[in-house]
Amino acid sequence: MEKAAKPPQGETRQDYKLVAFADGDPENPKNWSKAFKWYITMVVAITCFVVAFCSSVITADVGGVSESFNVSHEAALVPISVFVVGFGVGPMIFAPLSEVYGRRIIYGSTLLLAVIFIIPCAVSKNIGTLIVCRTIDGIAFSAPMTLVGGTLADLWRNEERGVPMAAFSAAPFIGPAIGPLIGGFLSDAAGWRWLYWIQLIFAFVVWVLITFTVPETYAPTILARRAAKLRKQTGDNGHVTEAELDPRPFSQRIGVFLIRPFQLLFTELIVLLISLYMSVLYGLLYMFFVAYPIIFEVRKGYSSGITGLMFIPVAVGVILSAICSPWVNKHYLTLVAKHEGRPPAEVRLIPMMASCWFIPIGLFIFAWTSYERLTWVGPCLAGLPVGFGFIFLYNAANNYLVDSYQHQAASALAAKTCIRSFWGAGVVLFTEQMYDRMGDQWASSFLAFLSLACCAIPFAFWKYGAAIRRRSKYAYGGDDEETTSDSDVDNANKRETDPYQPLHHDMEDLVRARSYVANP
Missing domain, CATH: 1.20.1250.20 (MFS general substrate transporter like domains)
Structure with a gap:
């Protein structure tokens, strides 16, 4: 669906044809079949569980690492800490990138990076290798944790989102609880290196599922592709999306x-x-x-x-x-x-x-x-x-x-x-x-x-x-801004896991206030 964006009175600038979803649009993720939406929900929730599992499974045999590398127990705990530090650093990078390139490519690339760097952890010959690779894994694994809630918000309307979001909310806490359970028996039977091989297996499975079976769900990215296709087919560069009309350069948005x-x-x-x-x-x-x-x-x-x-x-x-x-x-x-x-x-x-x-x-x-x-x-x-x-x-x-x-x-x-x-x-x-x-x-x-x-x-x-x-x-303030009181308990998870979202909402507020136009 397209809407014409006309210039304000007194300005002579080119109109844009805003590309948006029509009612019942089959490309709108919220209009996909419930079965397919539930499939995607389960895949991303399992991904979230696997990431949380990977953060804790190695705690089952810290002593084995200490003994293998002849380091103190405290030094053997560092790979756990640096992984969690990555959870705090990664969202600052991947959340804004997902606003530019979409969710699917961020999922696929970061999970692949995480899978690759699990391997040197499993075969490491010293504690330094383990610490460095766990740091990279923590940063890379933070991307799925950052985007999962946003993906569910892409798929489900507010009134439908309660149960899917409850499943997602539980995953980051169930994973750390299950990690020591599986890791304990596995380390007893096969040693601490298998705590990394099991991560590799789980992470590879979810990477395959997300990369090859889950399509792009982020609406601005889907619409941007539609607008690009229309520009190519018609030769009219006026076909744009609201996100493409954000006047702020990407560097400025990153700074904010x-x-x-x-x-x-x-x-x-x-x-x-x-x-x-x-x-x-x-x-x-x-x-x-x-x-x-x-x-x-x-x-x-x-x-x-x-x-x-x-x-x-x-x-x-x-x-x-x-x-x-x-x-x-x-x-x-x-x-x-x-x-x-x-x-x-x-x-x-x-x-x-x-x-x-x-x-x-x-x-x-x-x-x-x-x-x-x-x-x-x-x-x-x-x-x-x-x-x-x-x-x-x-x-x-x-x-x-x-x-x-x-x-x-x-x-x-x-x-x-x-x-x-x-x-x-x-x-x-x-x-x-x-x-x-x-x-x-x-x-x-x-x-x-x-x-x-x-x-x-x-x-x-x-x-x-x-x-x-x-x-x-x-x-x-609440007095001069549009109310969002119809948001439900899950909106917090949506904003946390898609933390760049309010910058996009700022632009949407401007669109509501006045139609965007561009210089000829």
Whole structure:
């Protein structure tokens, strides 16, 4: 479908014929068959699971790496940390590139790069090779994690997206829980190098599926190809898309994307505290990869495989919270109706205020049932409330940032992702020393008290959040901007995993305000 963009009165500039999707357009991903959309959904969700799996599976045999390369245990933990650091760095690169070249080529190229660099990890002769290649893998694997939620948003309309997004939200947390389970038995049977060969197999399978069976889903890229085809067929260069009419050069858009997250992080109290809270939670997840072997292998004498079984309750808790997500979304929609379509951002904090207590409860149980003389049941089942609380807190925090900042939401979420990833990478390196110096019970209790203190954050913003936003330079005002109150609980995931999206929305707002024209 084409719409003529006419110049404003008094200007004599060339009209453009805007290329857009018509109602029922078969090339619009939202109009594809449900079966095909579900196939793509499962492929990208499995990809997300594999990436998360690769981040944690090597934790099952850190000792094997230390022994093979004759390095300290701390040095053997570095490959885990640098991989997580890549999760914070990669989105800054790949998110804006996906806006230019589309999702499919970013998926295919980055997954192929990740597959290639798993091989030198598996055959490495020294710790340096392992660290360098894991760093590259972390950066490359961050691209699928960045784009998966956006792909689902490409395919599903708001009212359809609840279940697909719940599946996606669970994958980043189930993967790290399943990694030590599979890795434990595999390392016991075949050694630590097979922890990389299994990554290679899984990553190669999802690369094949995405590269050869999943088409481009990003609407601006599909429309750009249609416009290029029309220009070639008709010889009329007036056929353009809205994205092609964005007047800002790519370098300027990149600059905004790179600088704005840090502006928000250091000048906005809401962004800073929510980012710190999410960093604490993300760090707890990766601390478990070190704490569980201490409690179950070192103290109780279990094998790596049996220790991996202890992560099952964490995965079960994540799945249960994902199952409950549609009910949370339904409750939010009732609040939207109650506030006549313009609910305050603070209503997003309700699931956070209800679920934040599960994390410290689980950690206190883990702390004081982890004595050597006690059964494994207590510290094992402690993972259930921790896993259950993760997704509720994760989604609620994302949604609160999105509703508080609207067009700046991507930058706010990018700031959160960056600091969260660096913190998650760092905690792995000092967890063992913390347990040695503080003792098992008090080290775990320290984490519990830390998460308990963070429970005050959503309640503080519930009371003072509106006042803080009124004084903010970047927060969404709501009076002179178009409301987005019909967004559902999944929009936060869409913006986080497609963080360059608001820059495109800025352009769309300008299109609504005035038709774009270009110099003759």
